[in-house]
Amino acid sequence: MNRLAPAKLTTKLRNVTRTEPIIPRRYTLTHSDETAKLFLSIGQEYAYDEITAMRDEVLAEWCWTMNGYKLCGFVQIDLSPTNKLQSVTRFSIFKRELPLVLEAIRFGDRRLFEQYPFLDYSDIYIHYSSVYSELSGCEYWGIPRNYI
Numbered sequence: 001m002n003r004l005a006p007a008k009l010t011t012k013l014r015n016v017t018r019t020e021p022i023i024p025r026r027y028t029l030t031h032s033d034e035t036a037k038l039f040l041s042i043g044q045e046y047a048y049d050e051i052t053a054m055r056d057e058v059l060a061e062w063c064w065t066m067n068g069y070k071l072c073g074f075v076q077i078d079l080s081p082t083n084k085l086q087s088v089t090r091f092s093i094f095k096r097e098l099p100l101v102l103e104a105i106r107f108g109d110r111r112l113f114e115q116y117p118f119l120d121y122s123d124i125y126i127h128y129s130s131v132y133s134e135l136s137g138c139e140y141w142g143i144p145r146n147y148i
Contacts, residue, residue: 004103008036011108014043018111022069022119025112026061027105038100040108058094058101062119069122071144073101077130084132091128091135098126102147113144120145 016025021044028047030039041047051057060073075094078087102124106113113120124141 009038009104011040014041016043019115023062029101030057038104071124073126075128077128077135081131106144106147
């Protein structure tokens with residue numbers, strides 16, 4: 001797993017404060033292949049204007065369930081529904097890089113976790129979207145505290 005280099009992370013707040021609201025609070029994480037920098041936008045809406053045609057972003061948001069808060073992440077696997085090899089490769093890359101993504105979200109929104117320490121113990125679920133059933137589904141990824 002790659003570790004987060006905080007100097008390589010740029011965090012931007014869009015219509016939220018460092019500690020409010022929890023819901024709706026959405027994360028858009030993108031990156032630059034050229035600079036290896038990560039860009040985290042935190043807002044009440046996803047930062048669709050920052051998403052490129054490569055679809056390398058990870059989206060996440062806080063959700064409320066009967067058991068409390070959970071962090072729900074969303075990954076688009078397919079760039080082309082007719083290129084399975086590309087989708088398999090992307091799926092593998094996303095799974096390899098997700099710990100770094102979750103570390104970036106945890107670090108980039110650390111003031112929220114300081115204000116609400118119970119969020120560090122919320123479940124994280126990542127939803128994969130693909131036309132290929134073996135690449136589509138939902139996985140449990142632990143709790144934010146695991147990504148400090």
